[in-house]
Amino acid sequence: MKVQLKDITMRFENMTAVDRLNVTIEEGTLVSLLGPSGCGKSTTLFMLAGLYQPTEGELYFGDRIVNKIEPENREIGMVFQNYALYPHLTVLKNIMFPLKMAKIPKKEAEERAREMAALVQINHLLDRKPSQLSGGQQQRVAIARALVKKPKLLLLDEPLSNLDARLRLEMREEIRRIQQEVGITTIFVTHDQEEAMSISDKILLMQDGKKQQFSPPQDMYDYPENHFVAQFLGNPPINRLSVKLGEDLQTIVLPDTEDSLHLGAPLKSNGEVNMHYELGVRPEDFYIEPDLAKAGFTVETIMVERIGRDNLLYARLGQTNLRAIVSPDVKVNRGDMVKLAIRPGRTHLFDLSNGKNLL
Ligand code: ATP
Numbered sequence: 546m547k548v549q550l551k552d553i554t555m556r557f558e559n560m561t562a563v564d565r566l567n568v569t570i571e572e573g574t575l576v577s578l579l580g581p582s583g584c585g586k587s588t589t590l591f592m593l594a595g596l597y598q599p600t601e602g603e604l605y606f607g608d609r610i611v612n613k614i615e616p617e618n619r620e621i622g623m624v625f626q627n628y629a630l631y632p633h634l635t636v637l638k639n640i641m642f643p644l645k646m647a648k649i650p651k652k653e654a655e656e657r658a659r660e661m662a663a664l665v666q667i668n669h670l671l672d673r674k675p676s677q678l679s680g681g682q683q684q685r686v687a688i689a690r691a692l693v694k695k696p697k698l699l700l701l702d703e704p705l706s707n708l709d710a711r712l713r714l715e716m717r718e719e720i721r722r723i724q725q726e727v728g729i730t731t732i733f734v735t736h737d738q739e740e741a742m743s744i745s746d747k748i749l750l751m752q753d754g755k756k757q758q759f760s761p762p763q764d765m766y767d768y769p770e771n772h773f774v775a776q777f778l779g780n781p782p783i784n785r786l787s788v789k790l791g792e793d794l795q796t797i798v799l800p801d802t803e804d805s806l807h808l809g810a811p812l813k814s815n816g817e818v819n820m821h822y823e824l825g826v827r828p829e830d831f832y833i834e835p836d837l838a839k840a841g842f843t844v845e846t847i848m849v850e851r852i853g854r855d856n857l858l859y860a861r862l863g864q865t866n867l868r869a870i871v872s873p874d875v876k877v878n879r880g881d882m883v884k885l886a887i888r889p890g891r892t893h894l895f896d897l898s899n900g901k902n903l904l
Contacts, residue, residue, distance in 0.1 A: 546620075548732070549604070551605065562585045565755070574730060575733060577733045579748050580736070587734060593621070594619070619698070621698045622693075622698070623699075625703075625704070630687060635672050636686050637662070640686065641657075647694065665723060666685065687704070699731040705737075706735075717743060747761055758770045771895070772895040773900060776825075781857065783825045783826065785824070787865070801865070808892060809892065812894070814901065816894075822903070831885045841885055844861060846877050852870070
């Protein structure tokens with residue numbers, strides 16, 4: 546089912562938790578709601594679930610406005626952080642529970658519950674009680690229970706946050722597999738960027754109740770529309786340099802040097818000559834340029850750290866600290882001056898007065 550939020554706003558007394566959100570979630574896709582604590586993720590999910598009614602705007606499920614529809618009539622399945630399984634019921638009875646409430650005959654209910662158990666791969670656990678299951682297994686039961694009524698929308702509220710690192714990885718792959726097998730439109734709340742990057746068709750990144758960007762994960766990472774998006778995604782984070790725009794609007798002057806760099810692409814909106822902007826470069830978009838005749842700028846090496854396959858170079862350009870992921874084949878040591886260059890098309894230039902990316 547396609548889901549549309551049109552100018553959705555949620556106010557609590559004098560604070561606006563969600564501010565004029567406009568988003569269309571296509572049928573069968575998985576969308577993550579991502580953002581820092583308090584940005585409005587849960588409030589958005591609760592509006593979709595029908596636990597909150599938006600103060601303003603329209604919420605569409607398919608062609609139907611559902612603002613006033615009760616949660617039980619929305620054809621949604623929900624999984625919470627703490628799974629909320631019934632401790633006194635077996636796994637099978639837990640999964641059957643929503644069907645029992647809907648007065649589905651017992652035989653049919655059991656068949657459907659077993660089908661779901663097979664989907665989430667817990668057929669061998671049906672007689673156990675929740676306390677006899679691991680966190681990941683409990684999560685599978687919660688997912689089976691959420692899907693057993695064949696809802697049209699699945700809502701997941703930080704479903705992996707109670708699991709250890711290894712299980713989190715396993716369960717996020719499982720959630721993606723199950724979602725794709727069922728083909729159900731799914732909305733997944735998380736504050737973990739890596740989780741959102743790996744699992745989603747699209748990410749809705751929010752801050753202060755407002756949409757910052759709604760894009761496929763890789764687009765969001767490669768083409769951040771604003772400064773917040775650029776610095777929120779990425780680990781190590783994007784490098785930030787305070788630069789000045791040159792006379793031709795095509796070059797920038799780097800901090801504490803007379804070095805200038807050609808931007809390599811026209812600005813999307815008007816820039817002002819001599820104004821200060823912030824240059825953003827992801828650590829992996831730098832490389833060491835051995836040819837001194839080629840474009841680049843000279844930095845002083847502070848430290849080199851081995852991180853798996855690559856090296857992480859800590860460097861300084863005047864007052865600015867930089868991090869670059871570089872090949873371990875190039876030998877650099879503390880104190881060495883090296884020439885860094887930026888991969889073509891990987892430069893971002895932010896106007897800090899409004900946060901916009903000008904490139
Ligand atoms: P977290 O990642 O910490 O769960 P979140 O992104 O889910 O955060 P929300 O829980 O949606 O954020 O909260 C958004 C804002 O709305 C916060 O400032 C919060 O304090 C406020 N808020 C949420 N629910 C209520 C409520 N029932 N009454 C008043 N304010 C609320």
